[in-house]
Amino acid sequence: MDPHLHGLFARAVDTEPLGPPEDLARAAMAQGTRLRRRRLLTVGGVPMVAVAGFAAAVGLAVTPTAGGQAPQAPAPASAGCSSSIPYAGSVAYLLLRTDITEQQRIDLADALPADALVQTFEHDTTEQAFERFKKLWRDEPVPVTEPTESFRIRLDRPGQFEEFAARYRDRPGVSDVVGAACLGDAE
């Protein structure tokens, strides 16, 4: 380190404006959640055209703004993407962790048909979406080594999503539970 240079840098950052501390973590979490949803929109196996149209309709940013970040709008009105707006549909996705074990997968596959909330379910591998997912993550220093799996669930009745999500969100092997509308799935 050059001490003279360091001293000049120190003078430069002294110009930092003082002000009330912003809740940076909260803003980053909201923005990061939108980013994650946007990435999932291209890896859920849903056609891109339908996804883009749906995302625009519910105010999700599919492409970055000129400022390079998602807009600071409130959480989108689409259900299943915001915990403040309950999802009223009947299709949910169990998004699985990349490090899910075979036993955890089996346990989920055993639990779902025995669950009164579940009418039908199917297991989705997202091999086709994997290449798109890799391109999406090319600028991120995150190793992408496995595709994202999911179970697509048809609930027994509309309006059961919250109960279903509460039951499965923290189960081993589960990364997240989202309403189908959040992924642009027209059900």
Added chain:
Amino acid sequence: MTKRALRDEEFSAFVAAAAPRLKRTAFLMCQDWHLAQDLTQTTFAKMYASWSRIWRAENLEAYSRRVLVNTLLDQRKRRSHSELVLAEPPEPPGHGPDATTDLHVTLLRALATLPVRDQAIVVLRHWEDQSVDSVAEILGVSVSVVKMQNARSLQRLRALLGEDFVLS
């Protein structure tokens, strides 16, 4: 407490600890406090989007700098041509009592004329005091590239800042 709530708490703690330093590094590379705030928030947002995968990583602070540099690179690509043209080399600072006051401003302007990665090398080495190995790991380049680009960048800064500015 649910897993998600625990992870969110950990993320918030990480942001609280890392944000002040990251924002100042961002400022030195973009010379605009508002933009630095945006870049810092976007960096943390990208990390949050991957948080369940990365929260156990050994060196999240180093990781955050790589994401910051990539975010800045993306931002530069989207800037208009007219904005890029404005990044002209600065006039060498004047002499006299105001010379020292001007010098840090001139330094930032001079820094802005370097490619983004070279700016990152200079700021990480000489502001954050990161080692050559650490800078190489953060930027995903070899140690020899860091040393070479650091030397060239300091040479350029010396040329732009005038003879009163002596770098060791």
